[in-house]
Amino acid sequence: MRSMRRGIKEMDLLLMTYAEHRLSSLSGEQLDLYEVLLEENDQDLYAWVSGKDVPPDDLSDLLEDVARVFREAGRATGKGA
Numbered sequence: 742m743r744s745m746r747r748g749i750k751e752m753d754l755l756l757m758t759y760a761e762h763r764l765s766s767l768s769g770e771q772l773d774l775y776e777v778l779l780e781e782n783d784q785d786l787y788a789w790v791s792g793k794d795v796p797p798d799d800l801s802d803l804l805e806d807v808a809r810v811f812r813e814a815g816r817a818t819g820k821g822a
Contacts (some may be wrong), residue, residue, distance in 0.1 A: 749783045755790060758814050759807045774803055 778800055789796035789805050
């Protein structure tokens with residue numbers, strides 16, 4: 742639920758897509774890191790995932806995966822970035 746009720750629609754879409762595709766397969770450690778990501782400000786998250794700003798080292802791989810999943814989901818449906 743926290744992935745889709747963010748505050749800005751762009752992050753709702755990005756994180757909801759990620760949660761639908763990846764959440765069930767994440768390890769406990771990965772889920773903990775995802776929880777850390779969910780605590781971040783939407784404007785910062787969007788700047789990091791869009792490449793406008795450099796993300797913190799501990800979140801960079803996860804944010805790359807969020808962006809990758811969103812792009813791949815969009816290609817699969819013909820609606821993506």
